[in-house]
Amino acid sequence: MRTKTISSFKNGLIVSCQALKHEPLFGAGHMAAMAAAAEAGGAAAIRANTPRDIEAIKKSCSLLVIGLYKMDYPDSPVYITPTIREAEAIVEAGADLIAVDATRRTRPDGETLSGLLGAIRARWPDRPVVADVSTFEEGAAAMDLGFDLISTTMSGYTPYSPQQEKPDIDLVARLASLGRKPVLAEGRIWTPAQCAACLRAGAHAVVVGTAITRPQEITRKFVNAIRSSVPFA
Known part of the structure; x- marks a missing residue:
């Protein structure tokens, strides 16, 4: 079943439909509509945050959902599905795949990444299970642990990973070249050309969020371009 699920979105576009509380489109209804629009446009799967959004999205479209649950803990910087509690909540909401932070950072309550993966596998x-990583070493380690997919989601979001505005295509290529697990390209992908470059680098599929589903950031990008090119009095 796991292999069949993963193969269903090969060479496809996965649209990340997420909005935080301070954003205009926050709310399950908005995210469900966004997911339905993504499906109408040809998306192969959806990535979504919180049980509430996942449940609404599963009712609005027929695509597979990579679920995650962002939760802050005082003793850890890890926030993407950090414990089994968040994993349970998104599975109950209907998530078809589970995404977790697989960086080397300290986890809540001193839990290990292998312990979390083992608990998920047992249940x-x-x-x-998708490993969200920020470096080649983290991706290779996640492969060793037995994760089903490796995603470059966290590149640029840990202090020790490359801080750049463009997608980390080098990371995609290095992980894909190992030939051990499918690799999802995610993070700072703004154009169709960048999507194609990720696939040429060996990505199994490409995940795009902000460039499609966060209109305030899309607008800001246009506004900044105008301000930098037009002299204002």
């Missing part, structure tokens, strides 16, 4: 053995 949901047929549910694919």
Whole structure:
């Protein structure tokens, strides 16, 4: 089942439909509509945050959902599905795949990444698990642990990973060249050309969020371009 699920979105576009509380489109209804629009446009799958949004999205479209649950803990910088509690909540909401932070950073309550993966496997053995990593070393380690997919989601979001405005295509290429697990390209992908470059680098599929589903950031990009090119009095 895991292999079949993963193969269903090969060479496809996965649209990340997420909005935080301070953003204009925050709310399950908005995210469900966004997911339905993504499906109408040909998306292969959806990535979504929180049980509430996942449940609404599963009702609005027929695509597979990579679920995550962002939660802050005082003793850890890890916030993407940091414990089994968040994993349970998104599985109950209907997530078809589970995405977790697989960086080397300290986890809540001193739990290990291998311990979390083991707990997920014990409870949901047929549910694919995605490792969100920021470096090649983290990706290779996640492969060793037995994650089903490796995603470059966290590149640029840990202090020790490359801080750049463009997608980390080098990371995609290095992880894909190992030939061990499918690699999802994610992070700072703004154009169709960048999507194509990620696939040429060996990505199994490409995840795009902000460039499609966060209109305030899309607008800001246009506004900044205008301000930098037009002299104002």
